[in-house]
Amino acid sequence: MKPPPRKIVHVDMDAFYASVEQRDRPELRGKPVIVGGQPDSRGVVCTASYEARQFGVRSAMPTAQAYRLCPHGVFLRPDFPRYKEASRTIQAIFREVTELVEPLSLDEAYLDVSQNHLDEPSATRVAAHLRARIREQTALTASAGVAPNKFLAKVASDLDKPDGLTVIPPERVPELLAGLPVRKLPGIGRVGAERCARHGIERVADFLRHDLEQLVRWFGSSGPRYLELARGVDERPVRPGRERKSVSIEDTFAEDVVARAEAAAILDTLAERLAERLRLAEARGRTVVLKVKYADFQQVTRSRTLSAPTRAHTTLSETALALLDQTEVGGRPVRLLGIGVSNLDEPSASASAQLVLFDPDPP
C-alpha cells in the first residue's frame, strides 16, 4: 500500500537579520541595510535588506563589493543575541504546530505537518497560520512553501518572496520543474551547474531527456538522485532536532590545481570563508579536516584535533597547511579542496566563555 503523500512546509524568514534591524530601528526602514562585515574589512554580507538587493547586493558577497554596489547603504555588524531571540520565538511557534521541526539555521526550517497539533488537514492553512503567528509575535515576515517533500517545499518558498505563500500541488510539479535552473537542486553549485551545462542540461527537466545509465556515466553516484529530484521525488524525512556535527567549505576548480603554492593560497581563502561561517553559526570546532579530491576523483581526508576549539582564520589556515603536507598535493593534480571543522562546541557553551586570570602569554 502506498503511504499517503506527506505535507511538508518550508518556512524561510525574509531577509532575517536585516529585517530584525529594521524592526528595532524604525529609522532604517525603507533603507538599504547590509548586515555583515564592515566595508573596509575582508568580511562578507550575511543578509541584505530587499532595498539593498535592488542594488545587486547579495548574501555571502564580500562586503567591500557590496559597498561598491551600494555605497549609501547602512552597514551593520550582526547582533546575534537579538537574532537568536527572534529565532527562539519563531521556533516556539513551529512547535505549537508540530514536533517534527528541522531547523536549517536561525531563520529557516522544515516542518512535517502531515499530522499536527492544530488538527488541520490543510497544509496550506497550517502555513498561513504559521505566517500569521510569526508576524503577530515578532513583527517580521516569513515566506512559506507547501509541497509533498522537502525539496519542492523549499523551491516553493522561494517562488514568492518576500511575504509569500506558495503551494505546489502534485499536478503542477512537472511544469514547475521544467523551468527551474539546475542550480536550484540540492547538491548542485556553480561547478556542478557548469558540468551539467557541458551535457546540455540547464533546466531541471533536462535530466528527464536522458536515461539513468547515461546520467550515471556523467555524474556518477549523483546521477540517480538528480533523476529522482527532476521527477519531483525526494524521500528525505524531516529530522527534528538535527544537530550540526560539522561546518565545512569546499571548492571544485574549473581547472585542476597542480602547484602546491596555489593550493595553499586557495586553502587560506577557504579558511577565511570557513571562519566566517563558524562566526555566523556561533560555533567553534576542535578537529580540523582537510579534504582533497585528486583529478582522478580519488578522495582523501586528513584531520588534526587541536587542544582547544577554534574559529580563528589563522589557526584554521595553518592547520590545513600542515595537513596538506600529508597529502600528495603538489605532485598530483587536484580538482577539489575543502576545509571543515568537526567536534563542534555548542553555541551555548561558547557563549558562556570562561574568563581567565592571566593574559595568555608568558614573557
Added chain:
Amino acid sequence: MGAVAETTCLSLRGDATELAEAVAVAATVAPAKSPRQVLQNLLLEATNGVVRVTGSDLDLSVRVVVGQVTVEREGRLLVNASRLQQILRELAGEQVTLEADARQGCVITSPDSRFHVMGEEPDDYPEIGDWNDQGSFNLAAGDLIRMIQRTHFATHAEKTRYAMNGILIDLRGQRLRLVATDGKRMALCERALEKEHPEQVFVVVPTQAMTLLQRLMAGEDTVEVRVESSRVHFRTARAVLSARLIEGHFPPYEDVVPPEQDLKVSVGREAFIHALRRAALLGTKDSLAVRFRFHDEGLELTSRIPEIGETRVSLPLDYPGDPLEIGFNPQYFVDMLRVVDWAEATVELKDPQSAAVLRERRDDGSYLYLVMPLSLD
C-alpha cells in the same frame, strides 16, 4: 656471581602491614609502564638494621623507611612494584618473612602461604642520591600539609604555556606562600615563619610530588627542604622525596589579587556545597556553567544544558547589594569549600567580569581563593 649473591641475600621478618604501607607509597611513583622497564620495580634495601623501599620515575623519587621489621640479613632486592604491593596488601596483619634467593628472586612467606616472585639485578636500578644537608631548612610539617591541602586542587592538569601544573613555593623573608592556579581560579596560602629565611625560594613543584609529600608528612613535626637548581628534596623522619622542578614561568599571581570588595555575601559552607552540587548535577565536568543570581531573598542557581535539561536551586541568604547575575563553574567553589573547616564562607563580589574572592585572615597566615566567572550571554 659470589659477590652478587652476597648483596642480594636480604632477609626480613615483620608485620606485612608495615611493609605494605611503605611499598604502597613507593609504588605510587613507580610507573606501571615505562620504556625503562627497570623503573617498574621497587628497590628494597636493608643496611645498618634499617629497611628502606625506593620507587622512582626519575622525575619523582621517594625512599621510605619501613618501621618495625627485623633485619635478619642485610642486602638489596629489586622486584616488580605492583606484584609486591598486591601480595603484601593481601597478607596485611600477618607475620611474614621476605627473603631474596640466590637468583635475585623474592620469596615471601606467611604462616599459610608462600610466594616466589622473579626479581631483577639491583645494580641496574638508577642511583637515587642520598640526602644531603647542605643548604637545607626546616618547615613545620603540619602547616605545610594544610597549605598543600588548600592549594593542590587548583593546579592545571596539563602542561600549559605558563607553568601551572604544579604548586609554587614562594618563600621570602619571614613568609611562606603556596600558590596554585589553572588560570581560571587561584588558591594562595600564606604562613608567617618563626624566623627569617636567608634565601629567597621561588620554585614550581609538580602537583603529584606535593600531594605525596602531604601524605609523607602525616604525623611528623618538621620537614627538611633543600632546593637545587632543577630539583627539590624533602626529608621527614621516615622518608625522602626528590622531585624535578617544573620549568617555565609561573603566572604573575600577585598582579591578580584584588583589593577587598565592598559587596560581601555570607553563606553556610555546608548549605552552599549542597546547593552547588545540585546545580551541577546535569552538567559535565568540562562544560559546567551555572547562573548565580543574587537578589533580595537570596541566591538562585540555575543551569541549562542544551538537549539535557535544566536545574534551579534556591539558597536563602542575606544579600545586601543590587541584584547581580554572574556565571561560574560551581565545581571551582566545591573544590575549595570541602578542604576548609569554616562554618561560614564569605564571598566577595564585584561584577560579572571580576573574580569572586574568598578569604581567611589569621594572625599567623592567610588564605585567598579566586574564581573567575563565565560570561553569560
